[in-house]
Every structure is written in C-alpha cells, then in structure tokens.
Amino acid sequence: MEITEGRVSVSVEEASGSGSGAAAGVFFNPDQELNRDVTVAALRTYRERERPSGAERGTPSYLDAMTASGIRGCRAAAEGFDVTMADVDDEAVALARDNLARNDLDADVVGEDANAVLHRRGRSFDVTDLDPFGTPTPFADAAFANTRDLVCVTATDTAPLCGAHFESGVRKYDAIPRNTEYHPEMGLRVLLSMLVRTAARYDVAARPVLSHVSDHYARTYLALDHGASVANQALEGLGWTYHCQQCLHRSFERGRVPDAPDECAHCGGDQVLVAGPVYLDRPHDPDFVAAVRGNLDDTMGARKRATRLLERIEGELDAPMHYDQHKLYKRWSEPAIGMDDFLEALREAGYEASRAHYGGTTFKTHASVAEIRDAVLDRSE
Structure with missing residues (x-):
C-alpha cells in the first residue's frame, strides 16, 4: 500500500496486526509517524542551531542505520540531507531504492550491517540514526566512534530498560534497572546512562537535547562534543536512585559508586531499592525542544500530537524521576x-x-x- 508522510510517498507492506508490516515482508510501523515527524523537525533544528562549521562542510550527511522500508531516510533526503540507508535484508534494500525513485530522491542504499557501514574507513557521518528492533546497545559503540554531531536513538525494549525484565536489563545496559511507578523515566535514564558511558569511551561527550517516551519506546537525540575533558564532564551527570518500596520516597546521589542507605530516610523502612547508574542531568534542552516544535509543519500527520508532546517536555521541571x-x-x-x-x-x-x-x-x-x-x-x- 502507499503511505504519504511529510513530503514523501512510499510503498510499504500491507499492515498485519498492530503497528507492524506483514510477517513475511519488510517491517513498517505506521504508529511511528510521531517518531518520524519529530525526527524531521529535529533534523531541521540541528541544521539551523547545532551543526558546527556547516558552511565549510557542505551538505550534512545522515545515516538511516536500519532503513527497512526507507521512509525515514526518504524523509531526510527530502530535507536536503546527504543520506545513506543501510539494511541487511535484501528485500528492504530493494524497497528503499524503489521508494527513493518514487520520490525522485538520491541516496546511497547499502545491504550491510549498520556497524560495518559505520566502521568503514572514510564513512563518518554528521548524523547517525539508530532505530533497531529492540536494544540499540550493539550499535552504540560504532555510532559514537564514527559520528560528528548528532546521534538519534530509539529503544523499543522497554521491559528490560525499566526493570520489568531485570536480568535482561542488566545484561544489555550494564546497569541495575528497577520497576517502579516511574518506570518510563527509569527506562529513559538507564538508556541515556548507557549511551553517555559508551560515548565517553571514544572521548565523546553526548548531551541529550531532546528525549521522550511514547507508545512503548524511548527516543533520544544526543548532541556530540569531542575531547577527553568534556567526556569526563558528561560522566558527572550519572548517579544512583534509592527508592523506598514502602512509602515511595526516593533520593538521588551522583557518582560512579553507590552508597545506598540502610533504611528509608522518611519512613525508616528497610525495602530500599538501588538503581543505576542512571542519567540524572536534564534529558533535554528546552531551547532545542522549542525550536523543534517550531519546525513542525502542516505536512506532518502527527503534528498536533507532536506539538502537545514537545510543549509538555519543554515545560517539565528539571527533576529526576516523576x-x-x-x-x-x-x-x-x-x-x-x-x-x-x-x-x-x-x-x-x-x-x-x-x-x-x-x-x-x-x-x-x-x-x-x-x-x-x-x-x-x-x-x-
């Protein structure tokens, strides 16, 4: 069937069930239109506000690392980005090429794993977009080692992130996640912690400029600064959450090593859960969020919903764990x-x-x- 989003029209598999393409075909999730609309507005904002030395570097490059139908990459190409689209599925590669031709757009479509594309010599990107099925962890190292300015990440494995699947969360995110009443934010801050720590290994400071949890996924956009000293500073945003299961009191401590209390400071109970390392700094930049909201337009089918979401994020108090x-x-x-x-x-x-x-x-x-x-x-x- 044909889908129109923003400035492009693409062919996708007939929908089969909630939120996915046909079981035997190329994956397409119509419920991710909000995600893609916000991505396009964020790319516009990046080009206007965040891109250093843009005039000297020419057209900004963008990697759609798991392209599937190619709709996200097509929309970036329609915005004037120099797009590379990657997928290991031959059918996805063919469909992405067809959808580019359908819209008279140019992009490089490669049938390779995202890590291979990122690590290939001479293939550093201005913007890398990771939108895998499940955890983005296997691709984070390659992304931060080979991206100049902005890394965009979606994580759909919310149960491990928030502690509902505890052992899986520990394995995938090298953190202790806890399933609390603020589990959406727990998941987001565990994800950000992993990403900030991974970036620091490559002397890169990753600063979240926009983050949200919507429709059972977490999405974040991280502006990058390069250098050992700024990477060290970014790690100062990590810490620990201490949560009392009896009265719901919580406290926070910055640092790489936890010093958990023996009992709750409020009720004296001994059921205090330790979670971390989590990201305790602000997960967004209000000015960037406002600019993204201003870059939404009437071609976007999820504009009203995106506007409400960004207004809420922009006005959120800077306090960890809702x-x-x-x-x-x-x-x-x-x-x-x-x-x-x-x-x-x-x-x-x-x-x-x-x-x-x-x-x-x-x-x-x-x-x-x-x-x-x-x-x-x-x-x-």
Missing part, C-alpha cells in the same frame, strides 16, 4: 483530586511543580513524598 499522582493517593488511601488543583496546591505550598510527558497523571517536583502529602492533604481538609 511521580504518579494516582499511585500516591492509592498509597495514602485517599481519593485523588484533579491534576490542576493538585499542582496548584503544591505551588501554593512553596514547591515548584509541573506536569510530565510520561502520562496524564505524572508530574515533576523537588518536594519529597512527605512534603507532597502534607501540601495536598492539608488543602483538601
């Missing part, structure tokens, strides 16, 4: 109030608070669980 309002009220055995009233109660009590993009009842604040309870329950009484 709270879920409903889960707090359930723990307190109290009926929940409306989110607007809830956040206003926190602000009136002197605490900064904002909605979070991870869900309709998620929010950010620097207040502790005890301070949140006092602020909102005192008001309701």
Whole structure:
C-alpha cells in the first residue's frame, strides 16, 4: 500500500496486526509517524542551531542505520540531507531504492550491517540514526566512534530498560534497572546512562537535547562534543536512585559508586531499592525542544500530537524521576483530586511543580513524598 508522510510517498507492506508490516515482508510501523515527524523537525533544528562549521562542510550527511522500508531516510533526503540507508535484508534494500525513485530522491542504499557501514574507513557521518528492533546497545559503540554531531536513538525494549525484565536489563545496559511507578523515566535514564558511558569511551561527550517516551519506546537525540575533558564532564551527570518500596520516597546521589542507605530516610523502612547508574542531568534542552516544535509543519500527520508532546517536555521541571499522582493517593488511601488543583496546591505550598510527558497523571517536583502529602492533604481538609 502507499503511505504519504511529510513530503514523501512510499510503498510499504500491507499492515498485519498492530503497528507492524506483514510477517513475511519488510517491517513498517505506521504508529511511528510521531517518531518520524519529530525526527524531521529535529533534523531541521540541528541544521539551523547545532551543526558546527556547516558552511565549510557542505551538505550534512545522515545515516538511516536500519532503513527497512526507507521512509525515514526518504524523509531526510527530502530535507536536503546527504543520506545513506543501510539494511541487511535484501528485500528492504530493494524497497528503499524503489521508494527513493518514487520520490525522485538520491541516496546511497547499502545491504550491510549498520556497524560495518559505520566502521568503514572514510564513512563518518554528521548524523547517525539508530532505530533497531529492540536494544540499540550493539550499535552504540560504532555510532559514537564514527559520528560528528548528532546521534538519534530509539529503544523499543522497554521491559528490560525499566526493570520489568531485570536480568535482561542488566545484561544489555550494564546497569541495575528497577520497576517502579516511574518506570518510563527509569527506562529513559538507564538508556541515556548507557549511551553517555559508551560515548565517553571514544572521548565523546553526548548531551541529550531532546528525549521522550511514547507508545512503548524511548527516543533520544544526543548532541556530540569531542575531547577527553568534556567526556569526563558528561560522566558527572550519572548517579544512583534509592527508592523506598514502602512509602515511595526516593533520593538521588551522583557518582560512579553507590552508597545506598540502610533504611528509608522518611519512613525508616528497610525495602530500599538501588538503581543505576542512571542519567540524572536534564534529558533535554528546552531551547532545542522549542525550536523543534517550531519546525513542525502542516505536512506532518502527527503534528498536533507532536506539538502537545514537545510543549509538555519543554515545560517539565528539571527533576529526576516523576511521580504518579494516582499511585500516591492509592498509597495514602485517599481519593485523588484533579491534576490542576493538585499542582496548584503544591505551588501554593512553596514547591515548584509541573506536569510530565510520561502520562496524564505524572508530574515533576523537588518536594519529597512527605512534603507532597502534607501540601495536598492539608488543602483538601
């Protein structure tokens, strides 16, 4: 069937089930239109704001490392990028070439593993986009060793990332993930930790300029700076989360080695979970996010949804690990109030608070669980 996204029209396999192409054909996920629309707006923003010495280096190069139908690479080519599209599936390579021709676009399509393309001498890219099925970990080393400016990463293995599949998360991300009520953000910050640590091995500082969790995947865009000293500084953003399973209190500590408390500082309980290393710095740059939002346009089918998402991210308080309002009220055995009233109660009590993009009842604040309870329950009484 023919799909139109943005400025391109491509041929893809007939959809079979939720979110995927036919079982025997080239994979295509129509539910990823939001991901691809935001990617195009981010590429526009990168070219305008983040690309160093752009005039000297000519047309920016972009690697669509797992191209499948080629729709993401076609859209980048339509934006004027010098695109390379890679896939190990011969059918995907043929389909990507057909879709380029359908749109009168030029790109280099290669039937190779992404790691081979990245490590080939003389094939360093300005932007590398990793969108694998599952974990991006096997491709992270090659990406950071062979990319100049921007690495874009999607991870769809959210269960290992958030600790629901604990052993798998430890193996794939070299971290201790924990399945908490803030599991979407746990997964994102475990992913960012792995990426920042991998980049540092190549004397590269990876700075997330936009990150989000949507539709059972995590997506992040990392601006790169090269040098040992800046890579060392990037590692300072890593640390540990200590989470009390009894009262939901959490605390954070920066550093490469954890010093977990024996008991919860709030309730004195001994069920404190240690998670990390996680990324504790801000997972986005508000100015970059605002610019991405400004680069959305009416050709994008997911523009309205993308706008709402980016507005929420742009306004998020810089605080690690969101709270879920409903889960707090359930723990307190109290009926929940409306989110607007809830956040206003926190602000009136002197605490900064904002909605979070991870869900309709998620929010950010620097207040502790005890301070949140006092602020909102005192008001309701």
